[in-house]
Amino acid sequence: MFPFDEAQGDAYVGGFVADPEEYLSLESASKQRYCNIASRTLTSKYGGYVIPADAVYDFASVLATTFSDQNKLAQQGVTQFSLSGSIGISFKNGKQELADLVPRHIAGLISDANPDLPKVGGRIKPTVL
Template sequence: MAANLGGAEEYIELNVINLDDWAEADEAKKQRLLTVAERTLIGLYDGYTIPDNAVYEYAAVLATVFNDNGMLKRQGVAGFSVTGVGSFTFANAGSPSDDIARFIPKAATDIINASNVGRPTVGGRVRWTVL
């Protein structure tokens, strides 16, 4: 694994807007987020160069997706409340089988594409066209 926790901390602090969930995670969870982000990108874009910064962008998103509230949503909890604090309702409860690749941010695919000039671009969306 090329991506490392020290590099992730520095990059995310300087380049990611929503970093609260990353900052609040303990070191072991951050390492897991990096491992999953890198493994997912390498598996999905086999044969492409995956820069560390793309992994860091994706790991920061995964920190938000897999925060405490996100985990409750994926476990099927429709809503909950804490007396005197607040009430939380999830619009669409997720499922444990959610494909985490759908959370890869455009910033990560842009970084991958910039490092793989001359190759087919990654991260595009398939759209219907009318001729």
């Protein structure tokens, strides 16, 4: 389980995340749950790297927005719905894997925390010798 510090998480998300409302409006237990999921996903995707707390809080905020009341329908595979013909919503992307939701800047945070390891998220390029 991720060593959750609500004050630290709120300060980071409030100061560095572009859309912090979903995360900041959550109850403590929900914030802890999203941080646990974020930590597990990042640790799995970037095995062998130290995952800084800032990356976990940032990704937890992404997950909170992704699984908000409206957006979680897209994660469940719904592509379009309407209410009494007056409101209609269509989703561009359907269900995605959690690891596919990790933004590039979070990979940068992980790379910065691991200066002695290869940068994460890079591409392998062929070299002629």
